[in-house]
Amino acid sequence: MPLTPESGYARRDYVDRISSQEKLYAEINQLFGTDPRPAEESDFKKLPYLDQVIRETLRLFTIIPAIPRQIENDTQIGAHLYPKDTILIVNIAGIHHNPKLYPEPYKFSPDNFTPEAVSKRHRHSSIPFGAGPRNCIGKEFTQLMMKLSLVALLRTFSFHTSIKLEDIKLKPGPVETISGGYPIKIKLRDEGARH
Numbered sequence: 001m002p003l004t005p006e007s008g009y010a011r012r013d014y015v016d017r018i019s020s021q022e023k024l025y026a027e028i029n030q031l032f033g034t035d036p037r038p039a040e041e042s043d044f045k046k047l048p049y050l051d052q053v054i055r056e057t058l059r060l061f062t063i064i065p066a067i068p069r070q071i072e073n074d075t076q077i078g079a080h081l082y083p084k085d086t087i088l089i090v091n092i093a094g095i096h097h098n099p100k101l102y103p104e105p106y107k108f109s110p111d112n113f114t115p116e117a118v119s120k121r122h123r124h125s126s127i128p129f130g131a132g133p134r135n136c137i138g139k140e141f142t143q144l145m146m147k148l149s150l151v152a153l154l155r156t157f158s159f160h161t162s163i164k165l166e167d168i169k170l171k172p173g174p175v176e177t178i179s180g181g182y183p184i185k186i187k188l189r190d191e192g193a194r195h
């Protein structure tokens, strides 16, 4: 992934990621307090930052980088006329890393998904699950599972890594995965801080 190797960038990036984790933990902690009940779907509208973190993760690491579409009619896009039956490739990863949409496209920044930031962009500026009538049928299920797992894990553990975002290598393919693994340290949160 072509991240800018600026001096100080990696450290800032690490600090940003840790502060996002703690901001998310604080949001979760504020909702549940000392109540040990597990999270349920109705909780998620009270956890806006959780939604932002997940949407930003799916933007930065676009699991399905491109999808094909065969067009039914002659179609004009910008200066180009594409004849009926042409197969076009929608470059989802390209959209997700377009600096006109995301000024620092290779930085992890959940603020890209505040309601205000979202309202300023085209509604198809973030399409990790595709779009239209053939979009992913697992979209809602996947997001629910990600939210349930993240809340459950962050209530008990904190996550640490010395890997910089710029060192993460992606294996190109129809489904993008991380090459060479991604070692992390998992620490149990203090009993006092854990609910």
Ligand code: HEM
Binding pocket: 063, 064, 067, 068, 127, 128, 129, 130, 131, 132, 133, 134, 135, 136, 137, 138, 139, 141, 142
């Ligand atoms: C993070 C996880 C996932 C991502 C990023 C993802 C992404 C996508 C994308 C980009 C498409 C193509 C949509 C399009 O052409 O507009 C798709 C299609 C599809 N996905 Fe997912 N998906 C995920 C998880 C799942 C899960 C968990 C299921 C099943 C429970 C699932 C079932 C499907 C099916 C059946 C299609 C084909 C839909 C069709 O052609 O009508 N996906 N997914």
